[in-house]
Amino acid sequence: DDFRNFFRTDKAKTLIDVHSCINSVSSILEAQFVANKIEVQSVGKTFSFLGFQSEFQQALINILSNSKDALVDNKNIKERHILIEYNVDTLSILDNAGGIDPSIINRVFDPYFTTKPHGKGTGIGLYMCKQIIEEKLGCSLSVKNQQWQHGTGAKFEIKIN
DSSP states (O other), X not given: OHHHHTTOSSOOOEEEEHHHHHHHXXXXXXXHHHHTTEEEEEEEOOOEEEEOHHHHHXXXXXXXXXXXXXXXXOTTOSSEEEEEEEETTEEEEEEOSOOOOTTTGGXXXXXXXXXXXXXXXXXXXXXXXXXXXXIISOOEEEEEEEEETTEEEEEEEEEOO
C-alpha cells in the first residue's frame, strides 16, 4: 500500500513522531542487523514534524540499509555499530564502516551513482532519499565522514526545516 500510494498527489501531511518512526524502521530491519552482528543504538529526545510518514520511513530504511551494507562489506571491522541520534530538529545516522571515499562523497546522492559491484546496486537508493527528504518533506539531507568512539564512518544528517 505504501508503494502504491507513494506518488499520489492528493495525500495530506500528518504529524510524524520521529521516535516512533525510528522504532518502526528498526523493527523492520532488526533481523538483518542481528544476522550481521550489528549493534544499533538509538538515542535522543523525540520531536514531531509535518510530513509523509511512509516516505520518511522509506528514506530511513534506505540510509540504514546502506550503513548495514557498508559494515558487512568492510571485512576489517570486528565490532559493527550504527548510532541513530535525534533531538529538536535533527536526526543523524552514523556508522563505523570506515567512511566514504572523499573523492566521491559529493556524488553519493547523484542518480545511478553506486560504489557497489555491477549487479549489486542501482545507484538510486540515496538519490531517492535525497528526493524524499528535500522535495517531499522540505527538509535537508547531507553526509560527511566523522570520527567517533567506535571508529570512522559516514554520518547522514536530516535537518527538519
